[in-house]
Amino acid sequence: MEDMINHQLIKTLRQQKAWSQEQLSSIAGVSYRTVQRVERDGRASLETQKAIAAAFEIELEQLRVKEPADTPVSGNVKGATWGYAGILLGFVCAVLAVFLDMSAGGISPTVAGTTLGLLGAVSGLCCAAIGAYSRRNR
Numbered sequence: 001m002e003d004m005i006n007h008q009l010i011k012t013l014r015q016q017k018a019w020s021q022e023q024l025s026s027i028a029g030v031s032y033r034t035v036q037r038v039e040r041d042g043r044a045s046l047e048t049q050k051a052i053a054a055a056f057e058i059e060l061e062q063l064r065v066k067e068p069a070d071t072p073v074s075g076n077v078k079g080a081t082w083g084y085a086g087i088l089l090g091f092v093c094a095v096l097a098v099f100l101d102m103s104a105g106g107i108s109p110t111v112a113g114t115t116l117g118l119l120g121a122v123s124g125l126c127c128a129a130i131g132a133y134s135r136r137n138r
Contacts, residue, residue, distance in 0.1 A: 003043075003044065003046065003049065005038065005049055005052075005063040005064055005065060006042065006064070007039050007042035009062070009063065010052060010056075010063065011039045013056045013058075017056075021036060021039065022035075024052070024055060027055045028051040028052050028054070029051050030048050030051050030052070034048055038052065049064075081131070085127045086123060086125070086126070086127030086128055086131075087124065089123040089124060090120035090121065090123065092120070
């Protein structure tokens with residue numbers, strides 16, 4: 001099982017010592033890819049955490065994240081915003097379908113409803129994908 005550690009602190013400590021990621025991996029006795037992953041998102045096994053703490057000559061507790069990474073204030077706000085934008089676009093498309101059905105004599109209700117309903121669904125899915133992507137890359 002992997003725990004979260006302060007990836008920014010690890011990168012800062014490494015840079016203060018003027019070590020490359022390769023040097024840290026050699027000193028800590030972990031793979032280069034492990035160092036890359038830890039610095040990118042803070043995921044590390046207990047063994048990796050201990051090895052990195054020993055390499056920097058600090059206590060393991062100093063590397064631990066003090067609060068959960070997924071607080072509503074952090075990256076979830078962007079994802080939720082894009083989700084609500086998708087809901088709003090879907091609603092606007094549904095309203096447009098009703099409006100066009102009543103006012104545009106040349107468009108059948110089935111065509112208007114289907115077209116704008118699909119437009120709303122696609123825009124909602126796009127907003128959900130953007131929200132998920134922004135949450136992943138925060």
